[in-house]
Amino acid sequence: MIYADLHVHTNHSDGVCEITDVLENAASNGIKTIAITDHDTINHYDEIFREGKRLGLNIIKGVEMSCYDFDVFKKVHIVALGLGHNTPNIDKLCSHTLSCRDQYHHELIQELHQQGYDINYADAKKFSKYNIVFKMNIFQALKEKYPQEMTKERYKQLFASKTSKETDLKMGYIPITEGIASIIADGGVPILAHPCVYNNYDEIEKYVGFGLQGLEISHSRMKPIDFGLTQMYADKFNLLKSGGSDFHDPALLKFGDFGLTERQFNEFINKSKIAV
Structure with a gap:
């Protein structure tokens, strides 16, 4: 039974649910600890x-930082856990990323408008909690105006195809060395998220040299082979074993299938020294 889910999103980034709804959903599915x-x-x-x-x-x-490995031109998502009240180093880097992301999404909305979609920045902004918009907010605006067309597959067609080195740089991705260093400087624990998603396995040893302290061993996008690989790499480099669902939308994923059991969580806490 899953006790802790340490990778969860709300509508304060690219999730679709309010904080209260996410936490109530998690609690109702037996989750006791959440990040x-x-x-x-x-x-x-x-x-x-x-x-x-x-x-x-x-x-x-916690927070999931959008990092980038410029040696191999790969995205690297680093989850920071156990953060305290003040996080000046993380705040500085994330502020830059969000500013770049917002500028890129202005351009993306203009492209969609040129393709014939009656959408503008204000349409997407009303779905955002912040003074910027996320990709999910753009899709929510499209879905409001074109409910029949905007399916999960259409989302992939419109947005997943935009991923490239050029767009990643426009989005303000943080150099992996700076991301890990900022987490450590702010007293957090840097965890490599879902290495299967961006094929980060070959770089794990290098990231350990940068200060990486943990690895997700349970995640909703893992295939059977990935569960074995993450365990192997975690053991090889003596990394903390974390995990979480990467919950975004209750229509796509439910709590309780991915994360850490109580035994695994206690091992994680005892080794990481994170206060709960």
């Missing part, structure tokens, strides 16, 4: 802690 790891933002944690306390959930403060 909200929205992309490149942590300024909503007062609400997360408040709602977590109301629901009796243990909260671990």
Whole structure:
């Protein structure tokens, strides 16, 4: 039974649910400890802690940082866990990333408009919690105006095809060395998220040299081979074993299938020294 889910998103980045809804959903599915790891933002944690306390959930403060390995031109997502109240180094890097991402999404909305979609920045902005928009907000605006067309497959056609070295750089991805260093400087634990998604396995040893401390061994996009590979790499480099669902949308994924059992979580906490 899954006890802890340490990789979760809300509508403060590219998830679709409010903080309260996410936490209530997790609690109702037996989750006891959770880390909200929205992309490149942590300024909503007062609400997360408040709602977590109301629901009796243990909260671990976290964020998923959008990093990049310029040696091999790969995305690398690093989850920071166990953060304290002040995170000046992470805040500085994430602020830059969000600013770049917003500028890129302005351009993306213009492209969609030129393709014939009646959409503008304001349409997407109303779905965002911040003064920027995320890709999911653009899709929500499209879905509001074109509900029949905007399926999961259409989302992939419109947005997944945009991934490239050029667009990654426009999105303000953080050099992996700086991302890991900022997490350590702010007292957090850097965890390599879903290495199967961006094929980061070959670079794990290098990232350990940069200060990487953990690896996700359970994730919703892992195939059977990945469960074995992540365990092998974690053991080989004496890495913390973390895990989470990467929850974004209850229509696509439910809590309780991915994460850490109570035994695994206790091992993670004892080794990482993260306060719960």
